[in-house]
Amino acid sequence: MEGEVGTNVVGEALEVSFVLNGRATTVRARTHHTLVDVLRDQEHLYGVREGCGVGMCGACTVLVDGEPQSGCLILAVSAEGREITTVEGLEDASGELSDIQDAFVRHTAFQCSYCTSGFLLATKRLLEEIPDASPHEVKTYLAGNLCRCGSYMKILAAVTDLLERRRTVALAPTKEDA
Amino acid sequence: MESGGREASTWREGRSGMIDSYERVTGRVPFATNVEVQGMLHAVLLRSQIAHGRITRIDVSRAKEVPGVHTILTGADIVVRGAFKARFGPVFRDQPILAIDKVRFVGEPVVAVAAEDRDIAVTALALIDVEYEELPAVFTPEEAMANGAPILHEERPELGATFADILINRSGDPNTCNTFKVRRGDIESGFAQSDHIFEDVFTSPSVQHVPLETHCCIASVERSRIVITTGTQIPYMVRGQIAEIFGLPASAVQVIAPPLGGAYGSKCYPSIEPIAAALSYFSGRPVRLQNARDEEFVTITKHGVKIYMKTGVRSDGRILARKVLALFNTGAYADIGPRLIKNGGYGTNGPVSIPHVWIDSHAVYTNVTPAGAFRGYGISQAAWAYDSQIDMIAHRLEMDPYELRMKNLLVDGEPFCTGELMHDVHFRELLTTARDRIGWDWSAAPERVGQKVRAKGMSCIIKSTVTPSTSTASVKLNDDGSLHILTSSIELGQGVHTLLVNLASDQLQIPVGRISVARVDTDVTPYDQQTSSSRSSWSMGHALTAAISDVKEQLLSRAAELSDEEASQLEIRNGHVSVIGAPEQGLSYQEVVRRTRAGNIVGRGFSQTQGGLDPESGQGVASVHWHQAAGAAEVEVDLETGHVKVVKYHAGVYAGRVVNQVHGELQTEGNLAMGLGQALWEELLYDNGQLQNGSLADYMIASFDDMPDEVDLNILESGRPDAELHGIGETSLPAVMPAIANAVFRATGVRITDLPLTAEKVLRGLKALEAEGGAKNGDLTTPDGASTDGQKHVVGSVT
Ligand code: FES
Ligand code: FES
Numbered sequence A: 001m002e003g004e005v006g007t008n009v010v011g012e013a014l015e016v017s018f019v020l021n022g023r024a025t026t027v028r029a030r031t032h033h034t035l036v037d038v039l040r041d042q043e044h045l046y047g048v049r050e051g052c053g054v055g056m057c058g059a060c061t062v063l064v065d066g067e068p069q070s071g072c073l074i075l076a077v078s079a080e081g082r083e084i085t086t087v088e089g090l091e092d093a094s095g096e097l098s099d100i101q102d103a104f105v106r107h108t109a110f111q112c113s114y115c116t117s118g119f120l121l122a123t124k125r126l127l128e129e130i131p132d133a134s135p136h137e138v139k140t141y142l143a144g145n146l147c148r149c150g151s152y153m154k155i156l157a158a159v160t161d162l163l164e165r166r167r168t169v170a171l172a173p174t175k176e177d178a
Numbered sequence B: 001m002e003s004g005g006r007e008a009s010t011w012r013e014g015r016s017g018m019i020d021s022y023e024r025v026t027g028r029v030p031f032a033t034n035v036e037v038q039g040m041l042h043a044v045l046l047r048s049q050i051a052h053g054r055i056t057r058i059d060v061s062r063a064k065e066v067p068g069v070h071t072i073l074t075g076a077d078i079v080v081r082g083a084f085k086a087r088f089g090p091v092f093r094d095q096p097i098l099a100i101d102k103v104r105f106v107g108e109p110v111v112a113v114a115a116e117d118r119d120i121a122v123t124a125l126a127l128i129d130v131e132y133e134e135l136p137a138v139f140t141p142e143e144a145m146a147n148g149a150p151i152l153h154e155e156r157p158e159l160g161a162t163f164a165d166i167l168i169n170r171s172g173d174p175n176t177c178n179t180f181k182v183r184r185g186d187i188e189s190g191f192a193q194s195d196h197i198f199e200d201v202f203t204s205p206s207v208q209h210v211p212l213e214t215h216c217c218i219a220s221v222e223r224s225r226i227v228i229t230t231g232t233q234i235p236y237m238v239r240g241q242i243a244e245i246f247g248l249p250a251s252a253v254q255v256i257a258p259p260l261g262g263a264y265g266s267k268c269y270p271s272i273e274p275i276a277a278a279l280s281y282f283s284g285r286p287v288r289l290q291n292a293r294d295e296e297f298v299t300i301t302k303h304g305v306k307i308y309m310k311t312g313v314r315s316d317g318r319i320l321a322r323k324v325l326a327l328f329n330t331g332a333y334a335d336i337g338p339r340l341i342k343n344g345g346y347g348t349n350g351p352v353s354i355p356h357v358w359i360d361s362h363a364v365y366t367n368v369t370p371a372g373a374f375r376g377y378g379i380s381q382a383a384w385a386y387d388s389q390i391d392m393i394a395h396r397l398e399m400d401p402y403e404l405r406m407k408n409l410l411v412d413g414e415p416f417c418t419g420e421l422m423h424d425v426h427f428r429e430l431l432t433t434a435r436d437r438i439g440w441d442w443s444a445a446p447e448r449v450g451q452k453v454r455a456k457g458m459s460c461i462i463k464s465t466v467t468p469s470t471s472t473a474s475v476k477l478n479d480d481g482s483l484h485i486l487t488s489s490i491e492l493g494q495g496v497h498t499l500l501v502n503l504a505s506d507q508l509q510i511p512v513g514r515i516s517v518a519r520v521d522t523d524v525t526p527y528d529q530q531t532s533s534s535r536s537s538w539s540m541g542h543a544l545t546a547a548i549s550d551v552k553e554q555l556l557s558r559a560a561e562l563s564d565e566e567a568s569q570l571e572i573r574n575g576h577v578s579v580i581g582a583p584e585q586g587l588s589y590q591e592v593v594r595r596t597r598a599g600n601i602v603g604r605g606f607s608q609t610q611g612g613l614d615p616e617s618g619q620g621v622a623s624v625h626w627h628q629a630a631g632a633a634e635v636e637v638d639l640e641t642g643h644v645k646v647v648k649y650h651a652g653v654y655a656g657r658v659v660n661q662v663h664g665e666l667q668t669e670g671n672l673a674m675g676l677g678q679a680l681w682e683e684l685l686y687d688n689g690q691l692q693n694g695s696l697a698d699y700m701i702a703s704f705d706d707m708p709d710e711v712d713l714n715i716l717e718s719g720r721p722d723a724e725l726h727g728i729g730e731t732s733l734p735a736v737m738p739a740i741a742n743a744v745f746r747a748t749g750v751r752i753t754d755l756p757l758t759a760e761k762v763l764r765g766l767k768a769l770e771a772e773g774g775a776k777n778g779d780l781t782t783p784d785g786a787s788t789d790g791q792k793h794v795v796g797s798v799t
Helices: A003-010 A035-041 A099-106 A116-129 A135-144 A152-171 B021-025 B075-081 B118-125 B141-145 B187-193 B235-246 B273-283 B337-349 B379-396 B401-408 B427-438 B496-508 B536-562 B589-595 B661-680 B733-748 B759-772
Strands: A013-020 A023-030 A061-064 A067-070 A083-085 B041-047 B053-059 B069-074 B109-115 B129-134 B176-184 B196-204 B216-222 B225-230 B253-257 B287-290 B304-313 B319-331 B356-365 B447-449 B452-463 B470-477 B483-486 B515-517 B570-573 B576-579 B582-588 B601-608 B627-638 B644-656 B710-717
Touching (some): A023 A035, A099 A116, A099 B021, A116 A135, A135 A152, B041 B118, B041 B273, B053 B109, B069 B118, B069 B273, B109 B273, B187 B304, B187 B356, B196 B379, B235 B253, B235 B273, B273 B287, B319 B337, B337 B379, B379 B401, B379 B452, B401 B452, B427 B627, B427 B644, B536 B589, B536 B601, B576 B589, B661 B733
Parallel strands (some): A013 A083, B041 B287, B225 B253, B483 B515
Antiparallel strands (some): A013 A023, A061 A067, A061 A083, B053 B129, B176 B356, B196 B304, B216 B287, B304 B319, B447 B452, B452 B627, B470 B483, B470 B601, B570 B576
């Protein structure tokens, strides 16, 4: 965006700083810009996607201080000082997929995958919040994320598998024990 | 020769559900919406707020003053200053790039603004004044076909170059865009031989595809060269249309087509691309244009339709005659409506054998959003009518609806209403499995627990695939033995690129990790007719197979140059070229390419189907083979609220041969999700042409919560290794809506013939039944409490 040109018409751009995928970041945002706008246009994080713009589809889900939120409803200026995680922040430093991403890959829990970032991030929090979630709880928790391709059954399988694996890992003896 | 002995099938290792799974779970799929081009302007559109009217004044003077505004364009500018064609369309060139003189629907683009950034463009847009002289408008085909109705297109739209299968039949009625007819047997004697005649009317509403990624394109127009990156299912159609608009050779137009964030038919034909291109032409800068969600709702829809269906049946249940009048609401511009009414027309025959058939299917212009391709392509609408009706007939004849269907289902060797003989059909198998898996028992009464009642229903449908059609593909075997696939099939989530890679991997016996699919780009990837109609697996699959055979042949003759053997003594084995009978002796592909200094080996493949129908009788070949599905639903209806919940669903679909099991499942489950919405609540609501629910806050699509607890799939294969691939991207969708409606009827006695089955309609039906003292066998109750038999309309009666 070339802020200068239209500044006098469309409003001043303000500096906003937050931690983005573990890295201190500063963007310039006009007051009406959403988090989706700045993350895509300035940070080029295209895993953040707009589907509806009104908080109904979850395609724009990001984690704000660990909580899944609709990025389309958050004004960028209100992100000051927050910790933001996008799908691009799910891999570890070496580019290894997280277990969540890996489960989605193993179950092919997507088709067009436009919704996938949102589901992955919501699932991250689901696993923390309800580690023993039943299939019914999974469905209810993820009901705010829409998938028009209808990949729901495979997403359910991926999340169920994850819950199980995490439980097994939690129960398994650690290396020191062995 | 080096030793080539290897375990068979090692090339199959490392396959996953999708070749680009990594990109898909890391947010890295290169959607069109991500594309940025240096120097690009951002465009927004001012759209009509009235349904029909003359444009009397457009004032852009204040908008022009906004700093950062670059170009403001109206239809008049294009006509006066643009040295190019002002109208486009895949069949009729009836759609103006921007409205010219008149607007014909709420949401039609009228003025386009390109500015340095989107905020500036939006600011300027608000300063534009447009005045109209309103004209009377028509919103349904019946209104449009009535005497004295306002005419949408005063001049007959120009017919342009189009697809080979399209038939044009323009009746005298000025708002009828196109008509398709089937005439088979002798309809009157068919009815005369019938013991029972049933006349019913079915409607299904217009709905929207709601791909989560909206339409987006970036156009860059220079004097003799145009580059467009766009989210499209048919890049060659975009290329052809843009070349035609600008009067350029096709070779001067490059269309780059990234993977899509959902399409479902919505991204087949140009919509916003010509606008972006026109803006770029006038501004001299690349222009990016993307629909906002509310704009997506007024860009393209599924056809709403009213189908009058009269069916004659012998007392033993055999269907002898069917007469149909189908009125498809094609909206203000034709888009692909002229073709869709053909499929939706013969589609009303259904998967049954009927000796006497008479079908009139019309695409009618009205003052609403243009309707076009939608997953199911006319068949959803047709199946809603015929499969609901066969269930109704069974009830009226006191027959088991399963048995009645079985009695009439087409079998191999029987003719369809187009006269072509069925082959490789499995309707009975699909329906019987559906019956067994849902646990169908006709004699069982609905289960009632408290205020909830449960029952089951089934359906069976037939769908064509576009015929004749053409696909081409190339492959490049590189000097390290890796392979490039060049195809213009679009990856829209259906997994077509993965399917092609798997086919190539099997045929050349190299691992998928050594195969890449080139980005779809009309400058590079060869012609494909369309990524739609569930044709890619079959058609592009064939083209690719041919291209690989070509490579194999060249490999053998190249290898022969390096050995003492004739090419005929060589074979491809375990990813090597080896001497027949001596598999341990093999040359790697790399060695063959390098040692013969071939550079690379390029293979070309071509696939074409034959067919077509007679324009007067609809006789001929409509489909190279037939897509087949059955559905069975168990529903729970809340008698207090009318709310319907689908608790179990069985989807059966014939795939011929499954190449990628998980994708077959995903597509079938996806069809269920989409069908649930269309069965139960999806509907575009208009008030005087104004869309009332054009936002995802008001227009619901199926969520996790709506999925049945139990989903059971039967992806049926023929069992023959050489079986034809049947695309299944759409097939199971049309079965969903009637299966649910039939189950609701069995649960409640309420027969709803107009989709969707909202709680309100169910409740009204229940109230009407109560008023009559409960459902009696043989009664049919619509939500209005009227009999569905014998409805008549001036335009609509089929009698
Ligand atoms: S784009 Fe934010 S919820 Fe849909
Ligand atoms: S995979 Fe396409 S929207 Fe979810």
